[in-house]
Amino acid sequence: MGRGKGGKRGRTQRRDFRDGRENVWKKPREQGDGDGDGDGGWAPFVVESPAFEEYYKKQGIVPESEWEQFMACLRKSLPTTFRINGGGQYAECIRDQMRRDFFDCLKDETEIDGEVIEPPRTLPWYPNDLAWHLSFSRRQLRKASILQSRIHEFLKEENELGNITRQEAVSMVPPLFLDVKPNHRILDMCAAPGSKTFQLLEVIHKDDQPGALSQGMVIANDLNVQRCHLLIHQTKRMCSPNILVTNHEAQHFPGLKKKKLEGRSFLICVVRDDTGLLFDRVLCDVPCSGDGTMRKAPDLWKKWSPGMGNGLHCLQIQIAMRGVALLEVGGRMVYSTCSLNPIEDEAVVGEILRQSGGCMELLDVSSELPTLRRRPGLKSWKVRGRRRWFSSYHEDKYRAVLPSMFPSGKRMAQITREREGDMDSGNNVENPSEEATESEAEVSELPLERCMRILPHDQDTGGFFIAAFQKVGPYKRKCSYESSSSHSCCFCSGVSNSFSGKKSRGRGKAPQEAEENVDNDTENPEAVDNDNEPDNAQSAELELDSQRENRKQQKQGPWHGVDPVLFLEDDQIIRSLASYYGIQESLPLSGHLVVRSEDTSRVKRIYYVSKSVGDVARLNFRSGQMLKITSAGLKIFERHSNKEDASACNFRIASEGLPLLLPHLTKQLLYATKDDFKLLLSPSAVPFVAFKDPAFTSAMQSLLVGCCVVVLKDSGKSFMTSLKFSISLFCFAVGTNDVTAVGCWRGRTNMSLLVPRVEADQMLKRLFPEEVEAGDRTSNPVNANEDDTLEEQKGDEMDEHTIEEDEGEEKGDEKDGRHTLEGQ
Numbered sequence: 001m002g003r004g005k006g007g008k009r010g011r012t013q014r015r016d017f018r019d020g021r022e023n024v025w026k027k028p029r030e031q032g033d034g035d036g037d038g039d040g041g042w043a044p045f046v047v048e049s050p051a052f053e054e055y056y057k058k059q060g061i062v063p064e065s066e067w068e069q070f071m072a073c074l075r076k077s078l079p080t081t082f083r084i085n086g087g088g089q090y091a092e093c094i095r096d097q098m099r100r101d102f103f104d105c106l107k108d109e110t111e112i113d114g115e116v117i118e119p120p121r122t123l124p125w126y127p128n129d130l131a132w133h134l135s136f137s138r139r140q141l142r143k144a145s146i147l148q149s150r151i152h153e154f155l156k157e158e159n160e161l162g163n164i165t166r167q168e169a170v171s172m173v174p175p176l177f178l179d180v181k182p183n184h185r186i187l188d189m190c191a192a193p194g195s196k197t198f199q200l201l202e203v204i205h206k207d208d209q210p211g212a213l214s215q216g217m218v219i220a221n222d223l224n225v226q227r228c229h230l231l232i233h234q235t236k237r238m239c240s241p242n243i244l245v246t247n248h249e250a251q252h253f254p255g256l257k258k259k260k261l262e263g264r265s266f267l268i269c270v271v272r273d274d275t276g277l278l279f280d281r282v283l284c285d286v287p288c289s290g291d292g293t294m295r296k297a298p299d300l301w302k303k304w305s306p307g308m309g310n311g312l313h314c315l316q317i318q319i320a321m322r323g324v325a326l327l328e329v330g331g332r333m334v335y336s337t338c339s340l341n342p343i344e345d346e347a348v349v350g351e352i353l354r355q356s357g358g359c360m361e362l363l364d365v366s367s368e369l370p371t372l373r374r375r376p377g378l379k380s381w382k383v384r385g386r387r388r389w390f391s392s393y394h395e396d397k398y399r400a401v402l403p404s405m406f407p408s409g410k411r412m413a414q415i416t417r418e419r420e421g422d423m424d425s426g427n428n429v430e431n432p433s434e435e436a437t438e439s440e441a442e443v444s445e446l447p448l449e450r451c452m453r454i455l456p457h458d459q460d461t462g463g464f465f466i467a468a469f470q471k472v473g474p475y476k477r478k479c480s481y482e483s484s485s486s487h488s489c490c491f492c493s494g495v496s497n498s499f500s501g502k503k504s505r506g507r508g509k510a511p512q513e514a515e516e517n518v519d520n521d522t523e524n525p526e527a528v529d530n531d532n533e534p535d536n537a538q539s540a541e542l543e544l545d546s547q548r549e550n551r552k553q554q555k556q557g558p559w560h561g562v563d564p565v566l567f568l569e570d571d572q573i574i575r576s577l578a579s580y581y582g583i584q585e586s587l588p589l590s591g592h593l594v595v596r597s598e599d600t601s602r603v604k605r606i607y608y609v610s611k612s613v614g615d616v617a618r619l620n621f622r623s624g625q626m627l628k629i630t631s632a633g634l635k636i637f638e639r640h641s642n643k644e645d646a647s648a649c650n651f652r653i654a655s656e657g658l659p660l661l662l663p664h665l666t667k668q669l670l671y672a673t674k675d676d677f678k679l680l681l682s683p684s685a686v687p688f689v690a691f692k693d694p695a696f697t698s699a700m701q702s703l704l705v706g707c708c709v710v711v712l713k714d715s716g717k718s719f720m721t722s723l724k725f726s727i728s729l730f731c732f733a734v735g736t737n738d739v740t741a742v743g744c745w746r747g748r749t750n751m752s753l754l755v756p757r758v759e760a761d762q763m764l765k766r767l768f769p770e771e772v773e774a775g776d777r778t779s780n781p782v783n784a785n786e787d788d789t790l791e792e793q794k795g796d797e798m799d800e801h802t803i804e805e806d807e808g809e810e811k812g813d814e815k816d817g818r819h820t821l822e823g824q
């Protein structure tokens with residue numbers, strides 16, 4: 001966790017992070033508020049789009065009587081919503097304290113600048129009142145000093161400390177319909193930046209008992225490597241050994257079917273290796289045009305075109321069908337988009353049902369989350385080509401749009417047969433008159449009303465679409481309703497090339513089956529290369545172009561340039577860790593410690609993986625290392641050469657690994673009073689003689705020279721009585737006992753902290769607010785009022801993490817230890 005690791009690479013990555021991630025607390029300079037106040041000297045966004053209005057009026061997603069209300073809501077900026085992280089008593093205590101300390105004083109409506117502001121409220125459909133809605137816009141926050149000083153600061157700090165996650169209300173919904181249980185294996189196919197992954201991990205760990213590990217697991221995947229690192233940073237706050245982050249095209253996510261056995265002892269595997277890797281739950285939160293997010297991304301008004309959705313339709317089907325293949329029979333899959341467009345929503349759901357040939361059932365979840373307002377999915381919609389509308393595939397004589405976009409979703413072969421039939425009967429639908437007569441609108445026979453569309457004006461949110469499926473039988477690639485059509489499952493990817501305005505000769509990749517490891521380069525006779533009406537939206541084009549580029553690299557096979565995940569089998573290291581820290585057998589080490597370098601003498605970091613993640617890593621080896629693993633489990637130890645005692649353990653405890661390790665430690669452990677703990681948090685190393693409690697000093701002197709852990713005495717009890725005292729990144733929940741502890745270095749004559757200065761400062765502020773407030777505020781970035789300061793820090797943390805994860809063992813830096821021991 002060292003910072004200031006500088007170097008060229010660090011700077012570049014820092015910039016990449018800033019560019020790539022959502023800045024949730026700060027208004028980008030080039031943007032207005034979206035609330036039309038135009039402050040800061042920047043012109044407000046134009047929140048008009050005739051194309052958008054024409055499109056959605058025609059689609060009938062909103063009753064005519066509500067149109068004005070819908071549009072007015074879309075033009076307003078989005079309220080602030082957030083979730084309290086974690087579950088159980090810890091999160092509930094934060095909630096109650098937050099209510100008491102911050103929101104009770106705002107129980108009544110407030111008036112700012114003549115505008116009536118609703119008091120903060122919980123989101124009624126989110127379990128245990130753990131999600132909140134604040135109606136203040138940024139402008140209002142700035143103008144109202146009480147809100148500014150209390151709520152805004154509070155949210156910034158809690159977000160920074162990892163206690164809350166700012167998340168759009170509607171984005172919290174899909175994991176709630178996934179019905180996750182703690183023992184589930186879950187695949188989050190398009191996971192970055194990771195807010196939903198975080199929710200999934202919370203459920204996985206919801207019933208964790210002190211010292212016991214959950215059996216579940218989340219594989220969080222994203223195509224974009226930068227966003228994968230953002231995902232790692234987000235989920236690191238959960239301190240979970242049950243997560244694996246991978247970097248694949250979701251539509252080609254490897255099935256890990258055993259390929260060949262390798263002669264290594266740890267390859268004896270009990271995972272379901274006949275079927276490869278299957279999941280109990282799959283979340284398909286696919287890339288989409290995102291027009292449901294216009295309230296927070298008002299630049300979309302200007303860019304919007306129907307082509308954005310049309311261009312992503314195929315990719316969305318492919319990703320979802322890969323999800324179907326990877327789902328266990330009996331398992332649940334949720335498909336979601338933040339788009340209102342039926343082409344990305346109901347049309348994709350319809351195609352999933354058709355392609356899965358009866359193995360997927362669209363669930364009626366109307367009784368789940370009854371207080372969430374939603375609208376039933378559409379049964380009928382129209383398709384917009386570049387030049388005209390189509391009510392039915394009959395009208396599409398140039399094959400300018402895809403059959404799967406229509407409610408009937410008829411296959412090309414069916415269409416051809418029907419057209420031939422029409423020709424034979426003299427009813428010539430191919431009559432090349434310019435204006436095709438408008439057919440009757442198609443109505444889907446599928447139960448698409450079971451899908452859910454959340455409209456912004458229903459509960460002051462963004463727009464969202466969700467469909468929940470259950471797998472009721474094995475997936476066979478051929479669609480039962482039209483098994484004669486060999487290409488029926490895979491024509492999309494070839495066609496999508498025509499949407500990006502590039503010529504393609506109809507070769508497309510089918511979504512893989514779980515049984516396969518190798519991509520199926522399926523001949524696609526019906527892929528259309530049609531220059532007549534290429535509906536090509538720029539954004540979709542870029543998306544597909546970048547994915548094609550990526551696909552070139554995504555040849556299946558062992559990943560080169562990515563360090564493998566290897567089990568640490570060096571008994572000497574394992575024994576030395578266990579004996580130095582007195583790690584009890586309740587935390588098994590063998591088979592749970594992984595490294596990213598084959599040369600154990602050069603191992604810099606050791607990660608802890610749950611049994612479930614370990615099983616996947618073993619299966620990955622058996623199948624020829626198909627998975628491109630960006631991060632596995634939880635960093636638990638870091639190399640730290642002990643110059644004072646060469647025979648001692650060469651690994652210190654990583655701060656994120658401490659919550660996992662602490663309940664099992666019996667050695668190198670100390671308990672400090674509040675006064676001594678405060679002393680320990682000071683910027684420089686503390687001589688033994690400076691500590692006040694003689695028992696603490698003597699216990700300290702009896703420790704071996706090297707890494708140790710200092711626990712704040714009675715920190716569990718104090719949690720219940722004071723929020724300020726207890727909410728902290730370092731104050732983690734172990735069942736119902738919340739403990740404050742830090743990693744330290746016991747030198748020959750002094751003790752120093754093994755956490756970065758900025759984190760120590762945050763902790764000081766949490767534990768001793770009165771003293772810190774009286775001290776130098778400017779030296780403590782948590783107190784700084786400038787958003788920039790916080791963003792700077794956050795960026796650095798991410799940057800640091802990237803280097804660790806990205807550079808692998810060979811390039812891991814020795815400076816890390818020295819830097820964090822700056823006081824020594």
Ligand SMILES: C[S@@+](CC[C@H](N)C(=O)[O-])C[C@H]1O[C@@H](n2cnc3c(N)ncnc32)[C@H](O)[C@@H]1O
Nearest residue numbers: 190191192193194195196223224249250285287
């Ligand atoms: C809607 S966002 C996901 C949001 C995320 N589920 C969350 O809650 O934080 C879509 C994500 O899909 C990723 N993506 C785009 N194409 C992909 C593909 N072919 N395979 C996997 N991920 C993809 C993007 O990088 C982006 O991070």
